[in-house]
Amino acid sequence: xxxxxxxxxxxxxxxxxxxxTFAFIVLRMSGDPAQIIMGADAPPEAVDAFRTAWGLDEPxxxxxxxxxxxxxxxxxxxxxxxxxDAIVLVTERIxxxxxxxLPALAIxxxxxxxxxxxxxxxxxxxxxxxxxxxAVAGFTVPSFVLGLLLVLxxxxxxxxxxxxxxxxxxxxILPVVTLGLGGAAVLARFTRSAMLEVLGQPFIRTAxxxxxxxRAVVVGHALPNAAIPTVxxxxxxxGSLIAGAVVVESVFSWPGVGRLLVVAVGNRDxxxxxxVLLLVAVTMVCSNLxxxxxxxxxxxxxxxxxxKAA
Amino acid sequence: MRPxxxxxxxxxxxxxxxxxxxxxxxxxxVRAVDGVSLRLExxxxxxxxGESGCGKSTTGRLVLGMETPDGGSVSFDGRPMPxxxxxxxxxxxxxxxxxxxxxxxxxxxxxxxxxxxVEPLDIHGIGDRASRAARVEDxxxxxxxxxxxxxxxxxxxxxxxxxxxxxxxxLATDPALLVCDEPISALDVSIQAQVMNLxxxxxxxxxxxxxxxxxxxxxxxxxxxxxAVMYLGRIVEEGEPDGVLRxxxxxxxxxxxxxxxxxxxxxxRIVLQGDPPNPADRPTGCAFHPRCPVATGLCAQEAPALKPxxxxxxxxxxxxxxxxxxxTGLPRREAA
Amino acid sequence: xxxxxxxxxxxxxxxxxQPALRGIDLAVAPxxxxxxxGESGCGKSVTWLAAxxxxPARARIGGRVAIGxxxxxxxxxxxxxxxxxxxxxxxxxxxxxxxNPVHRIGRQVTEALALHRGMTGAAARAEARxxxxxVGIPDAxxxxxxxxxxxxxxxxxxxxxxxxxxxxxxxxxxxEPTTALDVTIQAQILELLQSLxxxxxxxxxxxxxxxxxxxxxxxxxAVMYAGRIVEEAPIARLFDTAAxxxxxxxxxxxxxxxxxxxxxxxxxxGVPEPWAMPPGCAFAPRCPHRAAACDARxxxxxxxxxxxxxxxxxxxxxxxxxxxxxx
Numbered sequence: 011x012x013x014x015x016x017x018x019x020x021x022x023x024x025x026x027x028x029x030x031t032f033a034f035i036v037l038r039m040s041g042d043p044a045q046i047i048m049g050a051d052a053p054p055e056a057v058d059a060f061r062t063a064w065g066l067d068e069p070x071x072x073x074x075x076x077x078x079x080x081x082x083x084x085x086x087x088x089x090x091x092x093x094x095d096a097i098v099l100v101t102e103r104i105x106x107x108x109x110x111x112l113p114a115l116a117i118x119x120x121x122x123x124x125x126x127x128x129x130x131x132x133x134x135x136x137x138x139x140x141x142x143x144x145a146v147a148g149f150t151v152p153s154f155v156l157g158l159l160l161v162l163x164x165x166x167x168x169x170x171x172x173x174x175x176x177x178x179x180x181x182x183i184l185p186v187v188t189l190g191l192g193g194a195a196v197l198a199r200f201t202r203s204a205m206l207e208v209l210g211q212p213f214i215r216t217a218x219x220x221x222x223x224x225r226a227v228v229v230g231h232a233l234p235n236a237a238i239p240t241v242x243x244x245x246x247x248x249g250s251l252i253a254g255a256v257v258v259e260s261v262f263s264w265p266g267v268g269r270l271l272v273v274a275v276g277n278r279d280x281x282x283x284x285x286v287l288l289l290v291a292v293t294m295v296c297s298n299l300x301x302x303x304x305x306x307x308x309x310x311x312x313x314x315x316x317x318k319a320a
Numbered sequence: 321m322r323p324x325x326x327x328x329x330x331x332x333x334x335x336x337x338x339x340x341x342x343x344x345x346x347x348x349x350v351r352a353v354d355g356v357s358l359r360l361e362x363x364x365x366x367x368x369x370g371e372s373g374c375g376k377s378t379t380g381r382l383v384l385g386m387e388t389p390d391g392g393s394v395s396f397d398g399r400p401m402p403x404x405x406x407x408x409x410x411x412x413x414x415x416x417x418x419x420x421x422x423x424x425x426x427x428x429x430x431x432x433x434x435x436x437x438v439e440p441l442d443i444h445g446i447g448d449r450a451s452r453a454a455r456v457e458d459x460x461x462x463x464x465x466x467x468x469x470x471x472x473x474x475x476x477x478x479x480x481x482x483x484x485x486x487x488x489x490x491l492a493t494d495p496a497l498l499v500c501d502e503p504i505s506a507l508d509v510s511i512q513a514q515v516m517n518l519x520x521x522x523x524x525x526x527x528x529x530x531x532x533x534x535x536x537x538x539x540x541x542x543x544x545x546x547x548a549v550m551y552l553g554r555i556v557e558e559g560e561p562d563g564v565l566r567x568x569x570x571x572x573x574x575x576x577x578x579x580x581x582x583x584x585x586x587x588x589r590i591v592l593q594g595d596p597p598n599p600a601d602r603p604t605g606c607a608f609h610p611r612c613p614v615a616t617g618l619c620a621q622e623a624p625a626l627k628p629x630x631x632x633x634x635x636x637x638x639x640x641x642x643x644x645x646x647x648t649g650l651p652r653r654e655a656a
Numbered sequence: 657x658x659x660x661x662x663x664x665x666x667x668x669x670x671x672x673x674q675p676a677l678r679g680i681d682l683a684v685a686p687x688x689x690x691x692x693x694g695e696s697g698c699g700k701s702v703t704w705l706a707a708x709x710x711x712p713a714r715a716r717i718g719g720r721v722a723i724g725x726x727x728x729x730x731x732x733x734x735x736x737x738x739x740x741x742x743x744x745x746x747x748x749x750x751x752x753x754x755x756n757p758v759h760r761i762g763r764q765v766t767e768a769l770a771l772h773r774g775m776t777g778a779a780a781r782a783e784a785r786x787x788x789x790x791v792g793i794p795d796a797x798x799x800x801x802x803x804x805x806x807x808x809x810x811x812x813x814x815x816x817x818x819x820x821x822x823x824x825x826x827x828x829x830x831x832e833p834t835t836a837l838d839v840t841i842q843a844q845i846l847e848l849l850q851s852l853x854x855x856x857x858x859x860x861x862x863x864x865x866x867x868x869x870x871x872x873x874x875x876x877x878a879v880m881y882a883g884r885i886v887e888e889a890p891i892a893r894l895f896d897t898a899a900x901x902x903x904x905x906x907x908x909x910x911x912x913x914x915x916x917x918x919x920x921x922x923x924x925x926g927v928p929e930p931w932a933m934p935p936g937c938a939f940a941p942r943c944p945h946r947a948a949a950c951d952a953r954x955x956x957x958x959x960x961x962x963x964x965x966x967x968x969x970x971x972x973x974x975x976x977x978x979x980x981x982x983x
Contacts, residue, residue, distance in 0.1 A: 221741035508695035513909035513922035542911035581868025
């Protein structure tokens, strides 16, 4: 088990450092940060001074190494805009994002999984077809389109809900629903196919042949097996709690991490962008790690393998 | 056409696999084939029989050069087998073909049967267009299909007809050797009989030598001139099928023969204890000794060699050779 | 025959309008062992899946399956659930996939004990241990806590049998129980089924494609072809005087284990597809004795002697003979 965890952590560290490197390269290649921040008509001396102050005049690999070194020491740099610590800027936005993504996750799981199970149990029924049509629509329609449609209907036409901003809980309803519906559709489709696969297995027939009532066959025998693939998708969703709302936050002008990222990219605010990406990578990697451990918990075949390896 | 001379000779074949225990475990050395020697004469059939994991299918792939042995050698037609992938090997492969258990898996679902039968002729550049078409018709007839069925796709044929199509394709290059790996075990009883008859007929007609790999001793007797019984990567007994079935010399062969379901047999069945062993966890000495009803102390220490008895039957058993007095079996090791 | 334990009469099944069973009549007496033989798709498994209501919802089922006066066809779920695993238990071909991979062996046995014998907790666990012992699983106490993937195929089939025994069934239906197993393990499982039958007195229906397997374990055999029973006889009589050409064909297709090597009497052609059933006898297109009358209508099963029935017009003269004999 120890070896299993150690190998996962090593892999996670590698992933994160690759994300950091990638972000560094892309941002440096897409324009001169000094010029963008100081403005096109800033005097050349001021731009040069800015460069010197932020170390942008050093050779690129020196910048990269010192940046990497700083991260290892826990220093994520300061915003080039207002000079505050990037980590502070980012963390103060996290609660706002979670205020959208956590309720949305609840909708995804609370709506998607039951809908998928119901569709699988009533395969080819009218309800199944409706669930499938909605599910396909739900994940083919991009979230900004769905968001705008909801705004048109509930904010513009009906006037029931505000179209953007963060003044009250009512402002959160539309972005939460936008996020939740898309994810619920993905989860419903996935749960349905996982359930159908399991229901076709011989051990389901064995359970029925034992005299287990159908409801207990579904709950006691089918669900625990169908949960194994479904957990992967939920893991992805947990992993995107921080970064999954970039588009929706922009559509609804919600001041979360996603909006901060969009603004920081536009400004070439390197430290902030890198800090957000690092945060996203860490949450993704952590949730993957949790998924792997959950697998072991849900599937004794994998648990046995991990135990033997220890 | 009549048998004459050795076509295929394998000497001390060894095939090891590194098997990982669990997903992250260390690799364990598994000897799937552990020193197998066999010899096949032209136009004859050697049956290779044993339970799953005994290495019979691996042996089949080794003699075709589809896998490279870790030890030992194969010679075909008196010359050593060229390395797999070389042009010399590809030329030789036209003369050796393989038939698998699952005909649907062996055929390409998107191509009609005739197109698949002609393929080996195209690959090996045999004949021109017209002669190839004629040859395909002949082949289809030889395996009991109508030439018009060549236009059918695999899913439009029954299981037995598909296996016939596979045989037609295998015979296209007029091979000297056919390795059949469980060719009938996926088929229904009445269809099994059709295919067994067909194999015998085709051998008669084309003089093809066959290595018939099967778990079914009755089927092996029906089509083979010799039979080799394998257990855990080694041949434990080899001889004429009738002799082996009537009077098996190795205790494992005895159990296999007695396990053949047979109406009207009395209660003298030998039921072996325990499961077929794991090749990754090979017992010391004779690999069969933990399940053997007559094992002795010697059997646990020293592996018996495969050598001829007075009547010419090859057996690898201390007791059968009189090197040890039949015991009552050794206490079984605790299962892992 | 004494009062049958299970009586199947006129059982039909179709899937999406295509017939899978075309009228099955079969009775199983208490404690007897009946074999059901036929090739894939002949309906031998479907018969018992239909009897227990285990077919998917799209199956259309007709006829009657009676156990102790209770008709199972169309019976409410509560009735079926008491019969399944209680009065009639069933085991299947592939033991590895027939057990739930995420539940421990012990739990899968005690589940049946709770359902049919109301046992829970330590009592259920002790009984599960005893059952694993009874089916010959070594070190049963420890095996209660392992998962199916930690056992071999043969041991998993023993576990399946232990689960089946948990409800103390009057009938065990074993659907190709040895087909997925190695030859020597097949012998172990057949031996076990025999000894359990002696110990418990339960009846056995053994479904197999292998006449040899059935011959060893059963007293009586029903041969099925294309959704019907074409012949039914005591096992010895079937091997000596098979009346139906299909049975004769199956026997001729078995390679002998001794005597001179002869060409196998293979049955030509293949089984008819359900959507292209011949109008009369389904075997007629493959039959060496086919006559015009064979295509006229489906032949009824006629009794040749007591306990030997065959559905073939050529068996008819013997019927006349049987009718002349006092009943």
